[in-house]
Amino acid sequence: MLVLSSPSGAGKSTLTRLLTEEEHRAGRPFHLSISVTTRAKRPSEVDGVHYHFISRARFESMREHGELLEWAEVHGNLYGTPREPVEQALERGQDVLFDIDWQGTLQLYEAARPDVVAVFVLPPSIAELKARLERRAEDATDVIARRLANTPTELEHWVDYDYVLINRDVAEAFSNLKAILAAERVRRTRQHGLADFVKDLLRELEG
Numbered sequence: 057m058l059v060l061s062s063p064s065g066a067g068k069s070t071l072t073r074l075l076t077e078e079e080h081r082a083g084r085p086f087h088l089s090i091s092v093t094t095r096a097k098r099p100s101e102v103d104g105v106h107y108h109f110i111s112r113a114r115f116e117s118m119r120e121h122g123e124l125l126e127w128a129e130v131h132g133n134l135y136g137t138p139r140e141p142v143e144q145a146l147e148r149g150q151d152v153l154f155d156i157d158w159q160g161t162l163q164l165y166e167a168a169r170p171d172v173v174a175v176f177v178l179p180p181s182i183a184e185l186k187a188r189l190e191r192r193a194e195d196a197t198d199v200i201a202r203r204l205a206n207t208p209t210e211l212e213h214w215v216d217y218d219y220v221l222i223n224r225d226v227a228e229a230f231s232n233l234k235a236i237l238a239a240e241r242v243r244r245t246r247q248h249g250l251a252d253f254v255k256d257l258l259r260e261l262e263g
């Protein structure tokens with residue numbers, strides 16, 4: 057489970073999109089977790105692609121029935137990860153990418169710390185973060201202000217993460233993200249069947 061978190065406007069969505077495209081191009085098993093949210097859809101967003109946009113009542117029902125792997129209130133809206141698609145992807149042996157905040161990351165740690173790799177994306181400066189929030193131009197001024205007001209709390213949580221990327225240049229940040237994924241995939245503890253593979257090597261050596 058690969059988690060990407062950042063304050064709003066640090067450029068995390070771009071990295072998520074680039075990684076998803078790259079993995080599909082390479083034909084590697086990869087699953088992007090699509091969250092449910094009570095937030096209103098932005099004009100550019102597609103229901104079922106960026107999020108599943110649902111009512112608060114539906115969200116609460118999912119939460120009460122244990123259908124969410126983790127959930128949090130962020131900028132006044134509710135967000136959560138549907139449990140079933142993630143569990144199915146993991147059973148198929150696919151890696152899963154999550155675009156969730158620090159509250160959700162801590163919940164995933166509690167559920168399965170050894171299976172989680174968490175990456176925090178920092179903006180190069182607050183000026184750049186503001187510029188990105190404003191460039192998006194899909195959110196109302198008060199929505200942008202609320203996101204900026206939450207930035208200090210979000211920034212403080214960099215210490216909870218395994219890796220930190222400073223997004224000065226998207227190509228460089230993406231390259232580092234790919235390196236993290238590649239390295240974490242070959243971790244000894246994550247490679248199943250290694251003992252048998254080495255046994256076969258030894259047999260071949262003898263025979």
Ligand code: 5GP
Nearest residue numbers: 091127128130135136137155156157159160
């Ligand atoms: P946005 O409204 O800009 O799409 O997302 C706002 C914040 O909510 C982002 O930091 C995003 O990572 C976080 N978020 C999105 N989906 C989830 C989720 O399912 N769980 C949690 N904990 N956070 C989420």
